[in-house]
Amino acid sequence: MASCSTLDMLSNLPENILENIFSRMSMRSVVRTSVLSTKWRYKWISVPHLTFNDNCMPVSRGHDILVKIVNHVLLLHRGPVVTFRIASSQLQTCSDIDSWILYLSFHSVKEFKLQISQSKRHNLPQCLFSYGQLTHLILNGCIIVHPVTFKGFSCLKSLLLEKVTLSNATLEILVSTCPQLERLTLIDIDGPSHIELNNPKLKFLYIFGNFIDICLKDLSTLDSANFCATNAAHADQQRTCNFTNFFGSILSIQKLVIRGCFLQSLAIDDVPRRLPFTYDHMKSLSFTLNEEDMKEILIAICLLKSSPNLQEVEILLWRSKESAIVPVMDLQEARDQMKCTFNKLRVVKISKFLGREIELEFIKFILANSPVLETMNISPATNGVDEVLMLKELLRFKRASPQAEIVYLDPKI
Amino acid sequence: MSEGEMAIIKPEVMKSYIWLQTADGSIQQVEEEVAMFCPMICREILQTGMGSSKNYAISLPQKVNPTTLSLILDYCRFHQLPGRSNKERKSFDEKFIRIDTKRLCELTSAADSLQLKPLVDLTSRALARMIEGKTPEEIRETFHLPDDLTEEEKLEPLRNTADDLRIRLLNRLYARKRKELKEKQKMKNVEVEEERVDDRSVDDLLSFINGGDGGFEGVRAPKNKKKNQRRKGHSKDPSTNDVNKNHKEMDDLSSACCKEDESGNVFMASHSKAAKLKVAVDGFPPKVEFDDGDIDDELDPAMKEELDREVEDFARRLNSDWPERMQEILSLGQDRKLVSISMNGNGSLRRYTSLERR
Numbered sequence: 001m002a003s004c005s006t007l008d009m010l011s012n013l014p015e016n017i018l019e020n021i022f023s024r025m026s027m028r029s030v031v032r033t034s035v036l037s038t039k040w041r042y043k044w045i046s047v048p049h050l051t052f053n054d055n056c057m058p059v060s061r062g063h064d065i066l067v068k069i070v071n072h073v074l075l076l077h078r079g080p081v082v083t084f085r086i087a088s089s090q091l092q093t094c095s096d097i098d099s100w101i102l103y104l105s106f107h108s109v110k111e112f113k114l115q116i117s118q119s120k121r122h123n124l125p126q127c128l129f130s131y132g133q134l135t136h137l138i139l140n141g142c143i144i145v146h147p148v149t150f151k152g153f154s155c156l157k158s159l160l161l162e163k164v165t166l167s168n169a170t171l172e173i174l175v176s177t178c179p180q181l182e183r184l185t186l187i188d189i190d191g192p193s194h195i196e197l198n199n200p201k202l203k204f205l206y207i208f209g210n211f212i213d214i215c216l217k218d219l220s221t222l223d224s225a226n227f228c229a230t231n232a233a234h235a236d237q238q239r240t241c242n243f244t245n246f247f248g249s250i251l252s253i254q255k256l257v258i259r260g261c262f263l264q265s266l267a268i269d270d271v272p273r274r275l276p277f278t279y280d281h282m283k284s285l286s287f288t289l290n291e292e293d294m295k296e297i298l299i300a301i302c303l304l305k306s307s308p309n310l311q312e313v314e315i316l317l318w319r320s321k322e323s324a325i326v327p328v329m330d331l332q333e334a335r336d337q338m339k340c341t342f343n344k345l346r347v348v349k350i351s352k353f354l355g356r357e358i359e360l361e362f363i364k365f366i367l368a369n370s371p372v373l374e375t376m377n378i379s380p381a382t383n384g385v386d387e388v389l390m391l392k393e394l395l396r397f398k399r400a401s402p403q404a405e406i407v408y409l410d411p412k413i
Numbered sequence: 414m415s416e417g418e419m420a421i422i423k424p425e426v427m428k429s430y431i432w433l434q435t436a437d438g439s440i441q442q443v444e445e446e447v448a449m450f451c452p453m454i455c456r457e458i459l460q461t462g463m464g465s466s467k468n469y470a471i472s473l474p475q476k477v478n479p480t481t482l483s484l485i486l487d488y489c490r491f492h493q494l495p496g497r498s499n500k501e502r503k504s505f506d507e508k509f510i511r512i513d514t515k516r517l518c519e520l521t522s523a524a525d526s527l528q529l530k531p532l533v534d535l536t537s538r539a540l541a542r543m544i545e546g547k548t549p550e551e552i553r554e555t556f557h558l559p560d561d562l563t564e565e566e567k568l569e570p571l572r573n574t575a576d577d578l579r580i581r582l583l584n585r586l587y588a589r590k591r592k593e594l595k596e597k598q599k600m601k602n603v604e605v606e607e608e609r610v611d612d613r614s615v616d617d618l619l620s621f622i623n624g625g626d627g628g629f630e631g632v633r634a635p636k637n638k639k640k641n642q643r644r645k646g647h648s649k650d651p652s653t654n655d656v657n658k659n660h661k662e663m664d665d666l667s668s669a670c671c672k673e674d675e676s677g678n679v680f681m682a683s684h685s686k687a688a689k690l691k692v693a694v695d696g697f698p699p700k701v702e703f704d705d706g707d708i709d710d711e712l713d714p715a716m717k718e719e720l721d722r723e724v725e726d727f728a729r730r731l732n733s734d735w736p737e738r739m740q741e742i743l744s745l746g747q748d749r750k751l752v753s754i755s756m757n758g759n760g761s762l763r764r765y766t767s768l769e770r771r
Contacts, residue, residue, distance in 0.1 A: 007557035009518030010540070017525055017537060024541035035549050037558045 011039045015046075022047045028056035031073065046079040052086040059090060067096045074103055081107040087115035087140070093122035101128050108133045110155075116141030121165055129153075135180075139164055146170045152177020162187040168194055175199070186212075211265050216249035225250060228259035232323065233268065243269040243299070244276070247306075251277055258287040259316075267295040267325055273337065275306045282307040286314035291358050293324035297334050305340045313366070314349040317359060317381075331358055338365040345370040349377040355390030364397045373401035379409040431458065432470035435479050440470050443486055450489035452528040474526035481516070481523040484509075488532055510539040514556050 013021075022030050022044065030044050050073065057066055066088055084104055091097075093116060104112070105127045112134060116122050118141070126147040136158045144166040156178040162185075166174075171192045175184065181199045188209040197205070198217035204224050207214065211229040243266050250256075256279075285307060290296050304310070321327055338361070348366055353359055367376065378394075380387070394406060431448040434440045448464070449455045457471045458464050464471040473482065491497070491505050510517065517536055524532035544552055553560055 007515055008559065009515050009522075010556040011558065013518060013522060014525065017521055017533065020533065020537040021541045021544070024538055025545045029545045029547075032549065033544070033552075035562060036552055038561050040558070041562070 011037065018043060019047065023049055026056045027051050042076075045076050048080055048082040050074075050077070050081060050084050052088060054087075054089055057088050057090070059088070061090075063090045063092045063094070066090050067094065070100065071096065074100060081109055083111040084109055085111065085113035085138075087113060087117075089117045091116055092118045093120050097122055098125040098127075101125050105130050110134060111136040113138035114140065114142065121163070138162075144170055144174075146173055150177070152179075154179065156181055158183040160185040160187075161189055163189070165190040166192065168192045171195060211261065214246070216246055218249050220252055222250050222253050224255040225253055226257040226259075227262045228257075229262040229265055230260050232261035233265040243267075243271060247275060247303075248277060251279060252281050253279060254281050255284040256282060256286070260288065261323070263287055263296050263299060264290060264293065264323060264325065267293065267299050271295055271298050271302060273302070275302055277306065279307045280309055282310055284312040285310055286312075286316075288316040288318060290320055290323060291317055291356065292319050292321045292328055294326040294328045294333070296325075297328070297358065298337065301334060301337045304342075305337070308340075308342075309344050310342055311344050312347045312349075313345065315351070315362065317350065317352045317354070319354075328358065331361060334358065335361060338362075340369065342366065342370045342373075344372060346372055346374045347377075348373065348375070349379070351379045352381045353378050353385070353390075354381050355385055355387075355393070360390075360393055363394065367397045367399045367401075367404065369400055370404070371400045373399070373404040376404060376406045377409060378406065429465075431464040432467050433464065433482065434470035434472045435477055435482055436473065436475045437478065439479055440467060441479070441482065442467075444490075446493055447486055447490045450493040450529075451485070452530075454527065474523075476519070476526045477523040478519070481519050484512075484516075484520055485523060485527065485529065485532065489529075492531070506535050510535060514540075514543070518556075 027050065030047055033040050033044050034042070052066070052070055057069065070086065081104055084100075086100075097114070101114075102125065109131055110133050112128075112131065113136075114122075114124075115138070121141050121143045123143045124139070124145070126145070129147055129150045131153070133155055134153050135155050137153070137156060138160040140160075140162040142164050144161075144164055146169075150173060152173070157180050159174065159178065159181060160183075166189065168191065171189070172195070175181070175195065175197060176199075178199065180201060182201050183204040184197070184199075184202060185204075185206040186195075186209065187206075189212075192212055194213045194215070195207075196215040196217065197219060199219070200221065202219050202222055205219075205222060206226040208226070208228045208230070210231055211233045213233070214227070246266060285303065287300065287303070289300050300315070304313070345366070348370075350359070350363065363376065363378075367373070391408065429445045430442040431445050431454065432440055432442050433448065433454070449458065453474075454464070454471060463469050477485070488509060492502060497505075512520070517539060521533060521536040521540065524536060543555055547555070552558065
């Protein structure tokens with residue numbers, strides 16, 4: 001129909017616009033355009049971003065169909081592949097994955113993500129290490145062995161390893177040979193017991209899992225760090241980095257989150273009364289604290305004192321006498337240390353509050369020394385709280401900030 | 414003129430305008446700061462000094478026609494003001510792209526040729542939203558795309574791979590049908606036709622599968638392995654001339670059916686139960702070498718049950734009609750009209766088209 005052809009403007013749009021449009025659609029919709037009309041049959045094959053996940057793949061059909069579809073798409077594809085992401089819950093380890101990685105090594109891939117959700121991890125082929133243009137790498141459920149000739153990913157900006165198995169040496173070389181690395185995330189990795197980080201451009205660090213001895217060397221650009229150790233360091237575990245060195249390497253940090261047994265692992269060392277430096281840029285601090293452990297309490301106070309420009313603080317309390325390195329006997333030492341002012345502190349959040357002496361001391365300390373405090377949120381532990389008694393105490397505390405509000409959150413049922 | 418009057422005139426004179434010429438020759442003038450928002454126009458002004466008067470109007474790329482230009486200038490006029498909040502900009506954008514698809518595409522093209530990236534991104538986002546998640550029919554309607562692919566082509570290429578299991582089933586059923594018919598033929602004491610290898614690729618056979626939730630549920634892998642082995646022994650006999658004509662028609666029919674959506678499915682489904690069907694057909698399709706060793710492996714019991722039921726149902730229906738219909742088809746002679754038998758989603762027959770012509 002003549003009218004049809006003059007109305008159809010979409011098919012005649014230039015390629016760069018079509019690419020722009022395709023980049024905003026799911027893989028499934030992109031491929032389905034091949035059945036729209038004769039002109040559209042092969043418009044999609046040069047789309048440079050390939051993403052296969054549960055949203056666009058038939059989950060019910062299982063692994064074989066998934067593999068077939070990916071094979072088919074790669075076979076029809078023309079042109080560079082800038083992004084390749086496959087993260088389907090159906091994907092299992094198989095030799096096809098190796099073929100894909102090999103195929104992509106000729107296509108200057110910049111972003112590569114492989115996620116195997118099944119329990120058997122996939123042995124990564126060594127051709128992955130030849131991806132010279134790689135800027136983003138995400139590996140989940142793989143076994144990584146680096147080739148001896150590996151010189152590093154010179155363009156790599158972001159590295160995420162989750163549930164991977166690799167040796168100390170492999171992790172070392174992966175991390176240390178990437179000068180452009182800005183983001184590093186390690187979640188539940190098996191194998192390494194030690195890591196040394198001195199990437200000059202590192203901005204974001206997230207380490208979660210078994211305790212790894214982390215050695216930081218002057219990460220002056222680090223903005224945000226997140227450490228969570230799901231189990232404490234063994235007493236005899238080799239540790240090359242002590243408390244002062246560790247905290248001394250991240251001076252420009254803005255946001256620090258410490259969870260699990262991490263603080264405790266650091267507390268094994270001697271804790272100075274005062275750190276020889278201050279975190280002038282630290283805006284947000286969040287940590288878990290074992291209130292039965294004197295050493296951890298002292299570290300917490302030390303950290304707070306070293307962050308004069310702190311704006312937000314969050315303390316998650318827990319109690320364990322067994323895990324305590326130095327059990328709490330007398331709080332006087334802690335009280336003596338609680339001397340400083342938080343000139344910029346606005347929001348404080350305390351969780352799992354029980355109303356015990358040390359907790360009240362902390363709150364008293366913060367309230368009395370925070371002239372611009374706006375909100376103190378207290379979230380109680382689910383049981384064991386003598387609310388009336390505790391609230392009576394809280395009412396009495398002096399507040400440096402006239403607009404400070406104490407918000408007592410109802411316990412979650 | 415007095416000083417006061419001069420003061421009043423001044424503001425208007427001070428504002429400078431840029432002259433733009435579209436491909437059709439018409440010339441517009443527009444405020445300078447609005448025009449400068451477009452990188453391409455901005456560059457033209459700075460590099461060549463054009464645009465300051467009517468005679469030296471900047472010629473815009475061909476893709477920019479007057480209506481599109483006014484739209485673009487509206488966009489520029491709004492966004493070049495630095496005082497707008499993000500919320501204001503967003504709501505302007507939302508309203509701005511509510512135009513018909515033809516104009517939206519023209520706008521995208523024009524914005525691209527003027528290198529106005531924010532507008533290109535905005536319009537591309539809008540277009541992507543219109544395509545994402547819609548069925549092909551809906552998309553064709555929205556954008557007035559011609560529906561000029563054949564049914565075959567529509568079912569290629571990716572849908573094949575997604576329906577591997579069904580394809581294999583289909584092949585087997587088809588092969589089974591041929592064998593059944595051959596048996597019948599033999600039992601009538603007619604010489605078996607010459608061996609003809611079915612060189613149609615698997616892809617052709619695949620092509621009638623509807624990948625979505627098409628009506629292929631009515632197929633069941635038959636369980637008569639023993640019969641196969643028996644037939645294989647007889648497979649290599651030559652054919653006769655008698656049968657050839659019928660055979661050819663049968664073949665045409667078969668191939669025709671194969672090329673249609675689900676029609677082949679239906680066809681095959683019925684013949685999968687050939688043992689139970691009393692099909693009186695004179696012709697029979699060529700022999701196919703087929704290894705049925707691995708038929709039933711992939712079907713799970715639930716699916717088998719369902720397929721069983723569907724096939725039974727269909728077989729019953731077809732049984733009553735089939736002999737008459739076959740005769741009719743064969744009597745159509747060399748007429749190779751495609752038979753369109755389509756089946757809707759739940760497996761029941763919708764219509765016989767050419768067959769109903771009496």
